[in-house]
Structure formats: C-alpha cells, structure tokens
Amino acid sequence: MSENKPESGPTVNPRVTWEGCSVLLDINDGDRLVFARLSAGSTLKIGNKTFSLQPLIGCPFGSLFQVESGKEKPYLSRFIPPTEENNVQDEGGCQLQEESRDNRAIIDNNQAQSLTGDDIDAMRRQGATGNEIVEALIANSATFDKKTQFSQEKYRLKKQKKYAPRVLLRRPFSRSICEAYFKKYPARIGFLRVDTLSLLLSMANVTANSDVLVLDMVGGLVTGAVAERLGGSGSVCNTYLGGTPYPMEIIRMFNFNNEICKRVLRCSVNDLCAVQNETSEQVSQREDVCTMESQSDEKTSLSVSTEEVHLSSKNGFLDLVPENELSTTGKTCKAPKAGEKAPKEAIQSWKENGFSSLIIAAPEQDAWILVKDLLPLLTYSAPFAIYHQYLQPLAKCMHNLQLEKMAIGLQLSEPWLREYQVLPSRTHPCMQMSGSGGYILSGTRAYSNTSQS
Amino acid sequence: MKISFNLCIRDGYLIIVYERHDTMKAVKVCKNSVLQNRFSVFEHSDWIGKPFGSIIFSNSGGFLYLLALTPELWTLVLIHRTQILYIADISFVIMYLEVVPGCLVLESGTGSGSLTTSFARAVEPTGYVYTFDFHEQRAASAREDFEMTGIVTMGVRDILGEGFPDQFSGLVDSVFLDLPQPWLAIPSA
Numbered sequence: 001m002s003e004n005k006p007e008s009g010p011t012v013n014p015r016v017t018w019e020g021c022s023v024l025l026d027i028n029d030g031d032r033l034v035f036a037r038l039s040a041g042s043t044l045k046i047g048n049k050t051f052s053l054q055p056l057i058g059c060p061f062g063s064l065f066q067v068e069s070g071k072e073k074p075y076l077s078r079f080i081p082p083t084e085e086n087n088v089q090d091e092g093g094c095q096l097q098e099e100s101r102d103n104r105a106i107i108d109n110n111q112a113q114s115l116t117g118d119d120i121d122a123m124r125r126q127g128a129t130g131n132e133i134v135e136a137l138i139a140n141s142a143t144f145d146k147k148t149q150f151s152q153e154k155y156r157l158k159k160q161k162k163y164a165p166r167v168l169l170r171r172p173f174s175r176s177i178c179e180a181y182f183k184k185y186p187a188r189i190g191f192l193r194v195d196t197l198s199l200l201l202s203m204a205n206v207t208a209n210s211d212v213l214v215l216d217m218v219g220g221l222v223t224g225a226v227a228e229r230l231g232g233s234g235s236v237c238n239t240y241l242g243g244t245p246y247p248m249e250i251i252r253m254f255n256f257n258n259e260i261c262k263r264v265l266r267c268s269v270n271d272l273c274a275v276q277n278e279t280s281e282q283v284s285q286r287e288d289v290c291t292m293e294s295q296s297d298e299k300t301s302l303s304v305s306t307e308e309v310h311l312s313s314k315n316g317f318l319d320l321v322p323e324n325e326l327s328t329t330g331k332t333c334k335a336p337k338a339g340e341k342a343p344k345e346a347i348q349s350w351k352e353n354g355f356s357s358l359i360i361a362a363p364e365q366d367a368w369i370l371v372k373d374l375l376p377l378l379t380y381s382a383p384f385a386i387y388h389q390y391l392q393p394l395a396k397c398m399h400n401l402q403l404e405k406m407a408i409g410l411q412l413s414e415p416w417l418r419e420y421q422v423l424p425s426r427t428h429p430c431m432q433m434s435g436s437g438g439y440i441l442s443g444t445r446a447y448s449n450t451s452q453s
Numbered sequence: 454m455k456i457s458f459n460l461c462i463r464d465g466y467l468i469i470v471y472e473r474h475d476t477m478k479a480v481k482v483c484k485n486s487v488l489q490n491r492f493s494v495f496e497h498s499d500w501i502g503k504p505f506g507s508i509i510f511s512n513s514g515g516f517l518y519l520l521a522l523t524p525e526l527w528t529l530v531l532i533h534r535t536q537i538l539y540i541a542d543i544s545f546v547i548m549y550l551e552v553v554p555g556c557l558v559l560e561s562g563t564g565s566g567s568l569t570t571s572f573a574r575a576v577e578p579t580g581y582v583y584t585f586d587f588h589e590q591r592a593a594s595a596r597e598d599f600e601m602t603g604i605v606t607m608g609v610r611d612i613l614g615e616g617f618p619d620q621f622s623g624l625v626d627s628v629f630l631d632l633p634q635p636w637l638a639i640p641s642a
Binding site for chain 1: 459460471474504505506507508518519520521523524525540541543544545547548549551553554555571574575577578579
C-alpha cells in the first residue's frame with residue numbers, strides 16, 4: 001500500500017523538525033512545558049543556565065535530550081535511552097517479594113548528604129556528567145540504604161531532574177497544545193480541557209471537505225484543532241461579532257503548511273448575515289460603525305491580545321488588520337499566516353450551501369444570543385456543539401432552542417477526566433485532578449419552514 | 454457526502470430516522486418501502502426530494518425527523534454485536550492518537566465497527582484504516598456495514614496470535630488495540 005500513500009507525506013504529517021518550526025519542549029517529564037520556535041539563535045533556560053536549541057533542528061519528534069557538560073559550557077545532546085524494560089521488570093519482581101524497610105528510623109535533619117554544594121560545582125567543572133553527579137550523591141547519602149525501594153527510586157529521579165535534566169521534543173498538535181495551555185494558562189483558553197476539546201470536534205462532525213463555522217474566543221485553539229482535522233480541504237470560517245476579529249495567536253503553534261493555512265478564513269457575523277444585494281461599501285460602512293460601538297465591549301479581548309503580543313515570539317504578530325498578508329517575520333522564521341479575510345466567492349458559497357457544522361467556544365458570552373444569529377447559517381441536519389465554562393447559559397440556550405424548535409437531539413454533557421500514575425504496586429489516581437473542563441451543548445439543526453435563508 | 458442546503462434525500466441514501474433522542478434508526482431509503490412504528494406507517498416515497506432535517510408528520514399525529522448520517526449518529530444506531538465504544542471515548546482516542554487526514558491507522562479488534570467508522574471519518578480522503586478481528590462472522594458483518602457507510606479495509610486475523618501484517622512495517626501512524634491481552638500485541642505494534 002505504500003504506493004498509494006501520497007508523496008506529500010512529509011509536509012502533511014512531518015516527523016522531523018525543521019528550521020523555523022514551532023515545538024513543544026517538555027522538560028523533566030512534564031514538570032515544565034515551553035513553546036519554542038527552532039532557529040539558529042533560539043535558546044532555552046533550564047535552572048540558571050541557557051542552552052542553545054540548535055541541536056534540536058533536524059531531529060525526529062519524540063527525541064530525548066540530556067544536558068551534557070561541554071568544553072565551554074553545557075549543551076543539549078540527543079540521548080537514546082537504553083532498553084530498560086528488562087531491568088524494570090526484574091525490579092518489579094523483587095519488589096513484590098520483600099520490603100521490610102520503612103521510614104521509622106529516618107530523621108529529616110538536613111545532615112544526611114555529605115557532599116556540599118561546592119563539591120558538586122567542582123565535580124561539574126571537572127566535566128562529570130549529570131548521571132555521575134547523581135551517583136555520587138547517592139553514594140554519599142547516609143540514609144539512602146535505609147529507604148524503601150520506592151523511596152530510593154523517587155530520590156534518584158529527583159536528583160536526576162535537578163542535575164541531569166532531560167528535554168523531550170514534542171510535536172505541537174491540538175492535544176499537546178491544549179494540555180500545555182490548560183496547565184500553564186488555562187484562562188487564555190477559557191478552561192477548555194483536552195477531552196472537552198475532543199468532544200467538541202467529534203460532536204460537530206469535523207471532517208475533511210466540510211465547511212465549519214467557528215466562533216472562537218479561546219485564542220485560536222479551537223480554530224486550529226478544526227483546521228488540523230480538515231487536513232487542507234474544506235474550510236474553517238472564524239467568525240466574530242462586531243468589527244474586530246478575536247485574537248488567534250495559538251494557530252501559529254500548529255506548524256500548518258500553506259494548504260491548511262489557506263483554509264482558515266475570517267469573516268464577521270455581519271458579513272455572513274448581510275443581504276446579498278448589498279454592495280461592499282455598505283458592508284464596510286456598517287463595520288466601521290460597529291467597530292466604534294463595540295470598542296468598549298471589546299476592551300477585554302483587546303487587552304488580552306496586547307498581552308499576547310508581548311509574550312509571543314519574535315514574529316511580532318498583529319492580526320487586527322487582516323488585509324496585511326505580509327507580517328513582519330524574522331528572516332529565519334517563515335511561518336505561513338492563517339486567518340486571511342474570506343473572499344467574496346467563499347462567502348457566497350457558504351450562503352448557498354450552508355455551513356456543515358458549527359462550533360462555539362465563547363466562555364464569557366451569552367450562548368443563546370450567539371446561537372440565535374449563527375444557527376440559521378447552518379445547513380439543515382447539520383450538527384453543532386457549543387462550549388461554555390458554566391452550565392446555566394447553556395441550559396438557557398437549550399431551553400430556547402427547544403421552544404423555537406430550531407434543533408433536535410439536544411444534549412448537555414459534562415466531560416470528566418482523571419489521570420493515573422501507573423507503576424507496579426503504586427497505581428493510583430494522581431493527587432491533583434482537574435475539577436471542571438466546562439460543559440458542551442450539542443445537537444442537530446432541524447428544518448423549519450419559517451427560517452428561510 | 455457533504456450536506457448542504459441544496460442536497461435532498463434521494464432513493465438509495467442511508468439516513469437516520471429520529472423519533473426521539475433515544476429512539477433512532479438507520480434506514481435505507483427505498484422508493485417502494487414503508488417504515489412502520491408505533492405511530493403509524495410512513496412511506497419512503499414521501500421522503501424523497503425533501504431536505505435533510507425535515508419533519509414528517511403522520512396521519513395520526515406522530516412525527517419523524519430525517520437526518521443525515523454522521524459517525525456519531527451511527528454509533529448510536531448500529532447493531533451491537535459486541536460492546537462498543539461511545540462518543541466520549543471515541544473522541545478522546547482520536548485526539549490522543551493525533552489522527553488527521555492522510556494517516557494510516559491499524560485497529561484490532563473491530564467488534565461492531567463503532568470506533569472504526571469514526572477513524573474512517575477522521576482520515577479521509579487520503580488516509581486508510583485497516584481493521585482486524587479474529588471472529589469470522591463479526592468480521593463479515595462489519596464488512597457489510599463499512600460498505601454502506603465508508604472507506605475501511607476489513608481483514609480477518611488474530612492479532613494476539615500472529616501480530617500485524619508485515620507489509621505495514623514502518624508506515625503506520627497510529628495503532629489502536631482493544632483486546633483482552635493487549636501486552637501480547639505490543640511487540641508487533
């Protein structure tokens with residue numbers, strides 16, 4: 001079957017990093033997540049040292065890097081862990097048989113470790129690897145042998161994280177991006193958890209060749225996830241109320257190629273609902289009026305977007321003027337731009353055929369007001385999914401949809417996700433669990449004689 | 454089949470007939486057939502030419518909605534030959550396996566084909582789904598279902614015993630295992 005696989009494989013689903021791509025760096029197994037754009041000059045700070053990210057370019061995603069002491073300064077080198085499965089299995093066998101130690105004799109008085117900080121620095125200067133330092137610490141610990149097996153492993157891991165940190169090169173995908181943002185800046189994505197996002201995509205039947213209407217006030221995460229699932233066919237219309245589009249900077253993390261970027265288009269709700277006979281002048285006039293009116297309302301979204309511009313990478317992204325196709329990119333980074341203004345033909349085609357599904361992710365807006373305007377743009381029998389952080393607005397929306405008989409198969413869901421630590425004899429849920437990932441209202445648009453587009 | 458305002462129900466289409474949120478059925482539209490339920494008799498010929506999402510009333514006041522087929526609705530109406538996965542788990546699996554159009558996905562076991570249909574939707578139009586089940590009869594029923602709904606290649610093979618076929622070595626993007634002893638299949642995967 002390899003002949004049938006399209007040769008554009010590398011660009012559709014790349015497995016190796018390239019200059020200018022964005023990556024997710026997972027430091028010490030999930031302790032810290034950092035988004036970065038790989039270029040000759042980019043760097044990463046771990047602890048109090050800075051490392052160049054140059055060695056990461058051209059490596060497959062999923063590679064592990066460890067800090068090595070170089071001649072002048074430490075650097076990151078690719079690290080291939082030895083096949084440890086056999087060792088772990090043997091250990092597992094031993095554990096179950098005997099464990100007579102416990103911690104009754106261990107006193108925490110900060111005197112168990114005989115190596116001092118200066119000793120460790122000296123070792124580093126002599127070129128000892130991280131692992132060697134860890135072994136030395138273990139050898140010089142008075143209480144190490146008194147610890148239980150589990151406790152020894154925990155100790156070793158802790159020291160390894162500090163003296164021999166590892167960096168995992170992860171591919172940015174809707175799942176990893178959503179997880180990272182949910183952990184670090186959940187407010188920016190409206191507390192949209194990964195399983196909630198996946199439910200949104202499934203319930204709205206996002207598939208190739210469909211035209212999806214998205215109202216995305218969570219930084220572009222939902223738009224990006226939808227574009228990913230479309231894979232370069234169909235289109236995503238990112239719509240917005242008033243005259244100013246919502247910020248969409250998370251899309252740049254996805255590493256979309258040109259084909260996919262072309263499919264992400266923006267259009268205001270006014271343009272979509274406008275009567276066909278109106279000229280473009282009238283439409284833009286109306287937009288200006290709306291912009292002035294909604295300036296005060298949009299203060300929240302504007303302030304959020306300036307914050308993001310400050311924190312975003314060197315590209316200086318400014319999407320408030322969609323006509324501007326050539327952004328001021330750095331010479332090394334050539335990220336294609338998504339989110340161009342929708343051309344007239346596209347708007348016409350959407351009006352004729354209707355959108356094939358609708359996703360709304362607007363955690364601070366009233367759901368019913370949005371749905372009222374956007375649902376008529378959907379073709380009949382099209383599924384839709386609405387995300388909100390709280391239940392009440394969705395309940396009200398569901399009630400109104402039922403009264404107006406606009407939709408059927410309505411369902412209000414609350415997704416639930418619990419993480420487990422899985423280790424022999426130590427499998428249990430993690431100590432901290434996310435309390436709420438939001439709620440989703442889903443349904444299918446019903447045909448009604450009164451609503452003619 | 455992309456739904457749009459201009460697409461109407463035609464003879465031969467597979468559609469979903471919705472009575473209530475928990476009473477739905479997949480029906481193949483056939484000019485001369487009828488659908489009978491506790492309300493009354495509905496002639497298929499009444500449906501032909503109507504847009505999707507229409508409501509059909511019967512003489513005795515009962516009604517039906519006619520909906521386009523989506524994998525989510527299919528999961529709710531398909532005939533269970535084994536325990537199936539529902540949308541909450543299906544959506545999670547597809548997200549975690551990072552399945553996008555163009556991927557090559559291997560799956561074992563097929564069961565009733567609920568997850569398989571969703572995979573097929575996720576990888577179209579350029580990807581492929583190869584699914585395996587060691588039970589001949591279920592594999593045959595699943596094959597029939599897939600011919601009705603989408604693009605999937607169905608194979609009969611005992612993955613636990615024999616492993617995945619070698620032709621896939623190095624080419625596959627994602628593997629999904631739903632087996633009684635998945636650890637035995639891991640070396641092959």
